[in-house]
Amino acid sequence: MANFYTDHPEIKFNLESSPLMQRIVELKENGYADKDSFDYAPEDYADAIDSYNRVLEVAGDITANTIFPNSEDVDAEGPHCEDGRVRYASKTYENLEATRKAGLNGVTMPRRFGGLNFPITAYTAINEMIASADAGFENIWSLQDCIETLYEFGDEDQRSRFIPRVCAGETMSMDLTEPDAGSDLQRVMLKATYSEEDKCWYLNGVKRFITNGDSDIHLVLARSEEGTHDGRGLSMFIYDKRDGGVNVRRIENKLGIHGSPTCELVYKNAKAELCGRRKFGLIKYVMALMNGARLGIAAQSVGISQMAYNEALAYAKDRKQFGQAIVNFPAVYEMISNIKARLDAGRALLYQTARYVDIYKGLEDIERTRKLTDEEKAELKRYQKLASACTPLAKGMNSEYANLNAYDSIQVHGGSGYMLEYACQRLYRDARITSIYEGTTQLQTVAALPHITTGTYSQMLEELEAGEVAAEYESLKARAKAMDAKFNEAIETVKAANNNEFTDLCSRHLYELAANCVMSQLMLRDATKAPELFEKSMKVYLNLAEAEVAKHYNFVKSLNVDAMESYKQA
Amino acid sequence: MSLKIVVLAKQVPDTRNVGPDAMTEQGTINRAALPAVFNPEDLNALEQALRLKDQFPGSTISVLTMGLPKSAEVVREALYRGADEGFVVTDRPLGGADTLATSYTLAQAVKKIGDYDIILGGRQAIDGDTAQVGPQIAEKLGLTQVTYAEEILSLDEKARKVVIRRHIDGGVETVEAPLPLVVTVNGSAAPCRPRSAKRLMKFKNATVVAERKPEDAEKYEALIAKKPYLNIPQWGAADIDADPAQIGKAGSPTNVKAVKNIVFKAKESRTLTASDADVEGLIKELLDGKIIG
Numbered sequence: 001m002a003n004f005y006t007d008h009p010e011i012k013f014n015l016e017s018s019p020l021m022q023r024i025v026e027l028k029e030n031g032y033a034d035k036d037s038f039d040y041a042p043e044d045y046a047d048a049i050d051s052y053n054r055v056l057e058v059a060g061d062i063t064a065n066t067i068f069p070n071s072e073d074v075d076a077e078g079p080h081c082e083d084g085r086v087r088y089a090s091k092t093y094e095n096l097e098a099t100r101k102a103g104l105n106g107v108t109m110p111r112r113f114g115g116l117n118f119p120i121t122a123y124t125a126i127n128e129m130i131a132s133a134d135a136g137f138e139n140i141w142s143l144q145d146c147i148e149t150l151y152e153f154g155d156e157d158q159r160s161r162f163i164p165r166v167c168a169g170e171t172m173s174m175d176l177t178e179p180d181a182g183s184d185l186q187r188v189m190l191k192a193t194y195s196e197e198d199k200c201w202y203l204n205g206v207k208r209f210i211t212n213g214d215s216d217i218h219l220v221l222a223r224s225e226e227g228t229h230d231g232r233g234l235s236m237f238i239y240d241k242r243d244g245g246v247n248v249r250r251i252e253n254k255l256g257i258h259g260s261p262t263c264e265l266v267y268k269n270a271k272a273e274l275c276g277r278r279k280f281g282l283i284k285y286v287m288a289l290m291n292g293a294r295l296g297i298a299a300q301s302v303g304i305s306q307m308a309y310n311e312a313l314a315y316a317k318d319r320k321q322f323g324q325a326i327v328n329f330p331a332v333y334e335m336i337s338n339i340k341a342r343l344d345a346g347r348a349l350l351y352q353t354a355r356y357v358d359i360y361k362g363l364e365d366i367e368r369t370r371k372l373t374d375e376e377k378a379e380l381k382r383y384q385k386l387a388s389a390c391t392p393l394a395k396g397m398n399s400e401y402a403n404l405n406a407y408d409s410i411q412v413h414g415g416s417g418y419m420l421e422y423a424c425q426r427l428y429r430d431a432r433i434t435s436i437y438e439g440t441t442q443l444q445t446v447a448a449l450p451h452i453t454t455g456t457y458s459q460m461l462e463e464l465e466a467g468e469v470a471a472e473y474e475s476l477k478a479r480a481k482a483m484d485a486k487f488n489e490a491i492e493t494v495k496a497a498n499n500n501e502f503t504d505l506c507s508r509h510l511y512e513l514a515a516n517c518v519m520s521q522l523m524l525r526d527a528t529k530a531p532e533l534f535e536k537s538m539k540v541y542l543n544l545a546e547a548e549v550a551k552h553y554n555f556v557k558s559l560n561v562d563a564m565e566s567y568k569q570a
Numbered sequence: 571m572s573l574k575i576v577v578l579a580k581q582v583p584d585t586r587n588v589g590p591d592a593m594t595e596q597g598t599i600n601r602a603a604l605p606a607v608f609n610p611e612d613l614n615a616l617e618q619a620l621r622l623k624d625q626f627p628g629s630t631i632s633v634l635t636m637g638l639p640k641s642a643e644v645v646r647e648a649l650y651r652g653a654d655e656g657f658v659v660t661d662r663p664l665g666g667a668d669t670l671a672t673s674y675t676l677a678q679a680v681k682k683i684g685d686y687d688i689i690l691g692g693r694q695a696i697d698g699d700t701a702q703v704g705p706q707i708a709e710k711l712g713l714t715q716v717t718y719a720e721e722i723l724s725l726d727e728k729a730r731k732v733v734i735r736r737h738i739d740g741g742v743e744t745v746e747a748p749l750p751l752v753v754t755v756n757g758s759a760a761p762c763r764p765r766s767a768k769r770l771m772k773f774k775n776a777t778v779v780a781e782r783k784p785e786d787a788e789k790y791e792a793l794i795a796k797k798p799y800l801n802i803p804q805w806g807a808a809d810i811d812a813d814p815a816q817i818g819k820a821g822s823p824t825n826v827k828a829v830k831n832i833v834f835k836a837k838e839s840r841t842l843t844a845s846d847a848d849v850e851g852l853i854k855e856l857l858d859g860k861i862i863g
Contacts, residue, residue, distance in 0.1 A: 039772045039797065039799075040767075040768045040769075040771035040772045041771075042771075050774070051770075051771045051774070054770050054771070054774060055767045055770060055771070058764055058765045058767060058770060061764060061765075062764050066764075098763075098764055101763040101764055101766065102763075102764040102765060102766060102767055103766045103767035103768050103769075104767060116767055116768070
C-alpha cells in the first residue's frame with residue numbers, strides 16, 4: 001500500500017541525519033522529564049526517533065490513502081458559505097476526521113496540554129506530506145501551528161483553555177490582512193475597544209483574505225490604541241468562535257488551493273481577549289506567527305514539488321511515443337531530473353531551517369522555567385539568527401521551486417497535462433499562491449537582505465565549506481566554493497555602490513545567490529552521507545546552481561546606479 | 571451503560587504478495603513465507619466496535635486472535651487504533667486447525683474473557699474464505715448471530731437489543747437482535763480509523779512472551795513491572811481449558827486431499843456485430859442468465 005513516508009526515504013533522511021537532531025530532542029524532551037508521567041513519552045533519544053518514525057508512517061498512510069484520493073473531489077467541489085458559516089467540501093470533513101483520529105493535532109505542543117511534543121522538524125515532515133496529498137487541505141491542517149504563538153505569548157490560563165482544544169483537533173486561523181492592509185500590516189484598522197463594564201475587549205471591522213476564516217480559534221491583529229496609525233497601535237487578540245460575533249461574508253474564488261476557504265470576515269462586537277501585551281501585536285507576535293507560517297509554506301511548497309516529481313516521472317515512464325517511453329528522451333529526463341534536484345535541494349534547506357528553529361525555540365522554552373547559562377544564551381542567539389536568516393530563504397526558494405516544478409511537470413505531460421484529468425494541473429494552480437502568501441518572494445528578499453549585508457550567509461557558507469565531503473566530490477566542492485566566492489564578491493559590489501535603491505534592486509539577485517550557494521553546500525553534505533539518495537540530484541543541482549549564480553552575479557556586476565534608470569517605470 | 575466488546579481478528583497472509591512457496595506440500599498455507607496483515611474485514615469489525623465505544627463511553631474492547639506468536643502484531647495494531655486489551659492464543663498443539671477446531675478454540679478463549687455483550691469479527695478471512703468461524707463460535711456459545719453486517723444502526727441499552735443493517739444479495743436488510751450476540755462484518759462496512767499517534771507510542775513495545783528473546787527476559791520484566799499494559803496475555807491450550815481432542819489437527823476433520831491450480835479458460839466464443847439487435851440480444855441473454863442485473 002502506498003505510504004508517503006516510506007515511499008520517500010529522503011524525508012526520513014532529513015529527519016534523522018543531522019547531528020543537531022540529538023540536541024533538538026534533548027531540548028524538546030527537557031531531560032526526558034515526561035517519561036514517567038505520560039505513557040506515550042520517550043525514554044531516550046532512540047525511543048523518541050522511533051516514535052517520530054512510527055507517527056510519520058501513520059501520516060504517510062493517511063496522506064497517501066485518504067487525503068490524496070480525496071484531493072480531486074475537494075478541488076472540484078470547494079467550500080461554500082452558508083448563513084455566515086463555512087461549509088467545507090464534503091471530503092474535507094473526511095480528511096479532518098482522519099487527521100483527528102490519528103491524533104495529528106497539537107503536534108508540537110507539550111504533553112501536559114494534550115500535545116505530542118514533537119519538534120518542528122518532525123512536524124514539518126507531516127506538513128509536507130499533507131501538502132503533497134492536497135495543498136489546500138494542508139492550509140486548514142497546518143494552521144494549528146498558530147498555537148505556537150498562543151503558547152509562547154499567552155498566559156497560563158489561556159494556554160490551558162485553548163491548547164487542549166487544538167490538540168483535540170479544533171482548527172485555527174490568523175486574522176491579519178484587511179482590504180487596505182496586505183503586505184503592509186501597519187495599516188490594520190480592525191478596531192478593538194475595551195469595555196470596563198464587561199471587562200473584556202470587543203472587535204469591530206472587516207478582515208479579508210483570511211485562510212480558514214471560520215475556524216474555531218482565531219488570532220486577530222487589531223488596533224487597540226485609538227488615534228494611532230502605525231504598527232505600534234496594534235495588539236493581538238484571541239477570538240473564540242463559541243462566543244460568536246464574527247461572520248463570513250464571502251469566500252473568494254481562487255485559482256488554486258480550492259479546498260482552503262479564503263474568507264472575508266465581519267466582526268460585530270465580537271468578544272475577544274488580549275494575547276500577550278498591548279501594542280506588541282505586530283512588532284512581536286505577528287512576526288513570530290509569520291515566521292512559523294513561512295516555514296509552513298516552505299514545507300507546503302516542498303510537498304507540491306514532491307508530487308510534481310512523482311506525477312511527472314510516473315507519466316514519463318508510462319507514456320510511449322516514437323516507440324518508447326518518453327522518459328528515455330533527454331529533453332524529458334532533463335526536466336524530471338531538474339525537478340528532483342530542486343526538490344532535494346529545497347528540502348535540505350527546509351529541514352536545515354526547521355532544525356535551527358527547533359533549537360532556538362527549545363532553548364526559549366527552557367528559559368520560561370529557568371535562567372539559561374551563558375553558553376545556552378550564546379547558543380540561543382546563534383540559532384535564532386540562523387533561523388531568521390534561513391526562514392525567508394527556505395520560504396522564498398521553495399515556493400519559487402514549487403512553481404517551476406509544477407510547470408515542468410505539466411510540460412512532461414504535454415497536451416494531457418493541460419487537460420483537467422491529471423493531477424499536475426492542480427499542482428500548477430496550487431503552487432501559484434506559495435510565492436505570494438505569508439510574504440511574497442519579494443518580501444522574503446527584504447527579510448533576507450540584512451543577513452546578506454551583515455554576512456550571516458557568508459559565515460554559514462564558510463562553516464559548510466569546512467565540512468568533509470566524499471573524496472570523489474572534491475572537484476564538485478571546488479565549484480561550489482567558487483560560487484560562494486562570486487556571492488561574496490557580488491555583496492561587495494553592491495555595498496560599494498552605497499545606494500539604497502541600487503541595493504534594493506540587486507537584493508533579489510543577492511538572495512538567489514545566497515540560496516543557490518547554501519543549497520549547493522547542503523547537497524554536497526547530504527550526498528556525502530547518502531549517495532544512494534542524493535548523488536545524482538546533487539550533481540544536477542550544482543549544474544543548475546552554477547548557471548543561476550553566473551546569471552545573478554553578472555546582473556549585479558553589469559548594473560550600476562546609472563543603468564538603474566532603464567528599469568524604472570513611469 | 572458500558573459494553574464489553576470482543577473483537578475476533580486474524581493475521582492472514584497478504585494475498586497481494588503470493589509467491590511460489592505460498593502453500594506447504596500438505597496443502598496448508600505456508601504462513602512463514604508470506605507477509606502477514608490484519609485480515610481486512612476484521613478491521614471493519616474493529617471499526618464497528620470502536621464506534622460502539624465512542625457511543626457508550628466506558629465500554630471496553632478486547633481483541634482476540636489465534637495464530638503464531640507474531641500474530642501479536644494484530645493485537646498491537648488493534649491497540650494502536652483504540653482497543654483496550656488483547657489476547658493471543660498460541661500453542662503448538664493448536665496448529666493445523668480447520669474452522670471447526672478454530673471456532674472451538676476461540677469459543678473457549680471467549681469464555682475465558684467472559685462477560686461479553688457483543689462479539690464482532692470479519693465476515694471471513696482472505697486466506698480461507700470460508701466465513702464459517704464466526705457462525706460456528708455463535709453456535710458453540712449458544713448466541714444469536716448476524717452475518718454480513720454493514721452497520722450497527724442502534725443499540726438499546728435497556729431492552730438489550732441491537733439493530734443491524736446486513737448486506738444481502740441485491741440489497742440490504744435491517745434486522746433486530748438481542749444481546750449478547752455474534753456479528754460478522756462485511757467488507758462494505760465503514761473502513762477502520764487510522765492508528766492514533768499517542769496510542770501507537772504507548773503500545774509500540776507491547777509483546778507476548780513468545781516474541782521475547784530469552785536473553786531479554788530481564789529487560790522485559792522491568793519494563794512490564796513499570797508498564798503492565800505492555801504485556802499482551804498469551805494463552806495456550808491449557809489456559810483456555812481446551813479439550814486436546816478438539817483442537818489443532820486432532821480436532822480438525824478436514825483433510826486436504828490435493829491442491830490444484832485452476833486456470834479459467836474460455837470454452838467457446840461468439841462474434842457479434844455492432845448492430846443494436848445483436849447488442850440487445852446479448853444484454854437480454856446476460857440478464858436472463860443472472861450474469862448481470
